[in-house]
Amino acid sequence: xTDERVQLGQGAGGELMQELLxxxxxxxxxxxxxxxxxxGLSADLLDDSASIRDLAFTIDGHTIWPLExxxxxxxxxxxxxxxxxxxxxxxxxEALALSMVIEEGLSMxxxxxxxxxxxxxSETAGVRVITGxxxxxxxxxxxxxxxxxxxxxxxxPDLSTCIALSDPVGNNRPKGQSWLRDDAVRPGDxxxxxxxxxxxxxxxxxxxxxxxxxxDLVSDVAPLVQLLGTSIKKGGxxxxxxxxxxxxxxxxxxxxxxxxxxxxxxxxxxxxxxxVISACDMLGMDPFEIGNEGKAIIAVAEGMVDEVLKVVxxxxxxxxxxxxxxxxxxxxxxxxxxxxxxxxxxxxxxGDPVPxxx
Amino acid sequence: xTDERVQLGQGAGGELMQELLxxxxxxxxxxxxxxxxxxGLSADLLDDSASIRDLAFTIDGHTIWPLExxxxxxxxxxxxxxxxxxxxxxxxxEALALSMVIEEGLSMxxxxxxxxxxxxxSETAGVRVITGxxxxxxxxxxxxxxxxxxxxxxxxPDLSTCIALSDPVGNNRPKGQSWLRDDAVRPGDxxxxxxxxxxxxxxxxxxxxxxxxxxDLVSDVAPLVQLLGTSIKKGGxxxxxxxxxxxxxxxxxxxxxxxxxxxxxxxxxxxxxxxVISACDMLGMDPFEIGNEGKAIIAVAEGMVDEVLKVVxxxxxxxxxxxxxxxxxxxxxxxxxxxxxxxxxxxxxxGDPVPxxx
Numbered sequence: 001x002t003d004e005r006v007q008l009g010q011g012a013g014g015e016l017m018q019e020l021l022x023x024x025x026x027x028x029x030x031x032x033x034x035x036x037x038x039x040g041l042s043a044d045l046l047d048d049s050a051s052i053r054d055l056a057f058t059i060d061g062h063t064i065w066p067l068e069x070x071x072x073x074x075x076x077x078x079x080x081x082x083x084x085x086x087x088x089x090x091x092x093x094e095a096l097a098l099s100m101v102i103e104e105g106l107s108m109x110x111x112x113x114x115x116x117x118x119x120x121x122s123e124t125a126g127v128r129v130i131t132g133x134x135x136x137x138x139x140x141x142x143x144x145x146x147x148x149x150x151x152x153x154x155x156x157p158d159l160s161t162c163i164a165l166s167d168p169v170g171n172n173r174p175k176g177q178s179w180l181r182d183d184a185v186r187p188g189d190x191x192x193x194x195x196x197x198x199x200x201x202x203x204x205x206x207x208x209x210x211x212x213x214x215x216d217l218v219s220d221v222a223p224l225v226q227l228l229g230t231s232i233k234k235g236g237x238x239x240x241x242x243x244x245x246x247x248x249x250x251x252x253x254x255x256x257x258x259x260x261x262x263x264x265x266x267x268x269x270x271x272x273x274x275x276v277i278s279a280c281d282m283l284g285m286d287p288f289e290i291g292n293e294g295k296a297i298i299a300v301a302e303g304m305v306d307e308v309l310k311v312v313x314x315x316x317x318x319x320x321x322x323x324x325x326x327x328x329x330x331x332x333x334x335x336x337x338x339x340x341x342x343x344x345x346x347x348x349x350x351g352d353p354v355p356x357x358x
Numbered sequence: 359x360t361d362e363r364v365q366l367g368q369g370a371g372g373e374l375m376q377e378l379l380x381x382x383x384x385x386x387x388x389x390x391x392x393x394x395x396x397x398g399l400s401a402d403l404l405d406d407s408a409s410i411r412d413l414a415f416t417i418d419g420h421t422i423w424p425l426e427x428x429x430x431x432x433x434x435x436x437x438x439x440x441x442x443x444x445x446x447x448x449x450x451x452e453a454l455a456l457s458m459v460i461e462e463g464l465s466m467x468x469x470x471x472x473x474x475x476x477x478x479x480s481e482t483a484g485v486r487v488i489t490g491x492x493x494x495x496x497x498x499x500x501x502x503x504x505x506x507x508x509x510x511x512x513x514x515p516d517l518s519t520c521i522a523l524s525d526p527v528g529n530n531r532p533k534g535q536s537w538l539r540d541d542a543v544r545p546g547d548x549x550x551x552x553x554x555x556x557x558x559x560x561x562x563x564x565x566x567x568x569x570x571x572x573x574d575l576v577s578d579v580a581p582l583v584q585l586l587g588t589s590i591k592k593g594g595x596x597x598x599x600x601x602x603x604x605x606x607x608x609x610x611x612x613x614x615x616x617x618x619x620x621x622x623x624x625x626x627x628x629x630x631x632x633x634v635i636s637a638c639d640m641l642g643m644d645p646f647e648i649g650n651e652g653k654a655i656i657a658v659a660e661g662m663v664d665e666v667l668k669v670v671x672x673x674x675x676x677x678x679x680x681x682x683x684x685x686x687x688x689x690x691x692x693x694x695x696x697x698x699x700x701x702x703x704x705x706x707x708x709g710d711p712v713p714x715x716x
Contacts, residue, residue, distance in 0.1 A: 004466035011460060011494025021492065024466065028473035029456070029480070029487050043488040050489035052453055052510070055413070059455035059508050060491045063499065095410055097417035098387070099457075099506035102369060108362035108382065115386035122387070129387050130401040131408035133418045133506070134379065136369025141421065142500050148457035148491070150417050150508030152410070 013245025013291075014349040021046070040178060041089055047182050048085040048242065049153075056091035056179070058082060059150040067114060067144050069204050071218030072293070074147055075117035080223050080293055082151035083125045084242040087228040088296055090162070090180040091153030093125060098132040099148040104139050114145065125223035127151065155179070156232045165235035166301040180232075184239045185259035189327045190305040192298040194227065194312055195220065195320040196271040197248045201290035202279045211282075217275040222294030227315040234311045236304025242296045246349045249288040251297050252334045253348035255327075262330030265346065266337045269324045289349040299327060371603025371649075372707040379404070398536055399447055405540050406443040406600065407511075414449035414537070416440060417508040425472060425502050427562050429576030430651070432505055433475030438581050438651055440509035441483045442600040445586040446654055448520070448538040449511030451483060456490040457506040462497050472503065483581035485509065513537070514590045523593035524659040538590075542597045543617035547685045548663040550656040552585065552670055553578070553678040554629035555606045559648035560637045569640075575633040580652030585673040592669045594662025600654045604707045607646040609655050610692045611706035613685075620688030623704065624695045627682045647707040657685060 010020040030043060041051040049058035060081040067074045083093040098118065102111065122129055163177055177184055199220040206217065224242060231237060243251045248270070256263050272287055280287045294317060300308045305323060312318035334346040368378040388401060399409035407416035418439040425432045441451040456476070460469065480487055521535055535542055557578040564575065582600060589595060601609045606628070614621050630645055638645045652675060658666045663681060670676035692704040
């Protein structure tokens with residue numbers, strides 16, 4: 001018996017959260033020491049989705065405040081968070097299950113707008129909400145509305161070919177790899193970033209706190225299903241990851257750690273919008289640790305990267321995509337070549353600098 | 359623009375909730391007028407789970423307070439709510455996805471106990487939590503902990519035979535029925551109730567409010583996977599339904615409405631525990647409207663009901679099972695033959711008399 005208590009930062013996607021997951025939750029929730037090291041996405045991988053044979057399965061909870069913000073709302077966020085988690089492992093999202101916990105007294109108009117946004121975003125993403133659950137709690141029980149969205153999707157029909165193309169000699173992949181896994185980045189892979197980072201977190205923070213530097217900046221919340229689908233069809237992908245809590249820094253560091261390689265990133269190649277740069281300067285925040293909701297990193301075999309980049313850029317959501325770096329043999333860490341010519345380690349974020357951005 | 363606001367009773371599983379679902383949420387979330395009337399579990403059926411080919415998919419949110427109560431906790435509730443929704447449509451639950459929204463400052467010991475309960479209950483139910491999401495919100499953002507648990511399961515291998523056995527002449531079922539659906543109860547079917555009703559709601563209410571009549575009464579929260587599985591193996595089932603929010607009354611009325619038949623129930627056959635009867639007398643509550651978490655009703659073709667009852671009673675969770683009534687041609691309503699010899703309509707509950715029991 002201790003009087004230890006859960007801390008806010010333990011839910012923020014950084015190092016602190018790893019402690020909560022591995023120290024408290026996972027060992028108790030999953031009693032068996034785990035399944036054999038398979039070729040799928042086992043729970044132990046803590047990848048964006050888990051898999052059972054040809055099916056990928058994932059869930060995401062959303063506690064954002066305010067419920068509507070420039071460029072999106074909790075509804076679009078709920079759909080995109082889940083379909084993106086499916087798309088980045090190489091699944092074609094098919095159906096969603098939606099759990100809503102609503103605060104008594106929530107405006108019915110607002111609930112209608114959010115519901116319509118869920119409908120619109122699902123249609124864009126090519127999925128259907130097929131089942132759900134609704135609870136209403138007393139005032140103060142939740143802040144307006146909390147959603148949890150689970151999703152299922154089937155392995156993309158071209159995924160095996162895509163992975164085979166990433167490794168023509170056939171000795172550079174986890175044996176029998178059947179999904180795009182976080183542990184499958186290989187030395188030599190190039191890293192594509194699909195667009196500018198920090199837009200969602202900074203626009204939300206600015207809107208919420210009234211900083212006023214948000215004139216043109218809106219959340220990037222968007223479903224990456226189409227973009228990932230056409231990239232997989234082109235082939236040569238080793239891995240993909242959407243950049244949410246903890247931002248680019250968290251995504252790259254998870255890759256380095258799980259794939260056991262170094263990742264070298266050229267800072268000057270990372271797309272950043274003006275308002276994000278100014279806001280981060282003013283607030284002393286690192287734009288690479290800010291959360292996004294419509295951006296991904298994609299690791300592609302060197303011989304295929306130009307073709308994949310072309311495909312990514314042909315998608316409206318990937319028009320600003322850049323090759324930002326590459327994976328190398330070496331210690332599992334992310335090395336940033338800075339704009340002034342030096343190098344520094346890009347440490348994984350400890351907590352999220354912007355609380356509750358998703 | 360109106361200033362209409364969400365009411366507490368709209369999340370309670372009764373008539374009010376139907377208005378919220380059909381008037382506000384569903385038409386907006388599901389833009390297409392719906393899929394063709396299939397043989398599966400379409401979203402339009404609002405059944406306990408939805409289906410895609412051989413896969414059933416469901417989600418349940420849990421906002422119970424207190425987080426631990428006699429006989430269970432939010433962890434066991436989360437697992438049972440979801441696996442039971444899968445089991446009653448005829449699926450064998452395989453995997454769960456767990457979303458937790460934790461309040462900053464929650465005791466780590468309590469979180470550990472709840473996590474361990476999730477682990478234990480999943481093991482008993484034969485499922486694994488394979489993916490999840492964890493958020494931590496500021497104090498006051500949620501009350502302790504809110505969970506949403508999604509589940510997937512595959513069609514029980516004996517389900518087709520089971521359904522065929524329920525209708526030997528082959529003209530009494532929805533054509534090609536492939537799951538146990540709420541709209542598949544047929545005149546002539548007998549109704550099995552797997553045990554006493556009201557235990558969960560009354561024990562929780564008593565514990566929470568300190569009424570003190572709860573000495574021996576504990577929640578009935580339990581996974582019905584085994585019980586339903588062996589019943590399906592025996593065969594002859596038309597439909598099954600777990601009794602949660604709105605209790606027995608809600609379950610029977612949903613059947614009558616969706617299957618378009620009358621259901622005649624003999625009150626004297628409904629198992630009720632002494633403390634539930636006394637509590638309901640004292641508080642002026644209807645025990646048939648109180649929520650449960652480990653009870654189901656099963657509609658079985660007349661010729662098979664004795665055999666199925668035997669199988670149900672051989673399961674520890676079904677030892678008190680009774681045949682409580684039967685379905686008949688007639689208006690979609692539930693008729694209760696009372697203990698004093700009269701008859702009355704058992705109306706569907708309007709809201710839940712015990713707020714937040716699941």
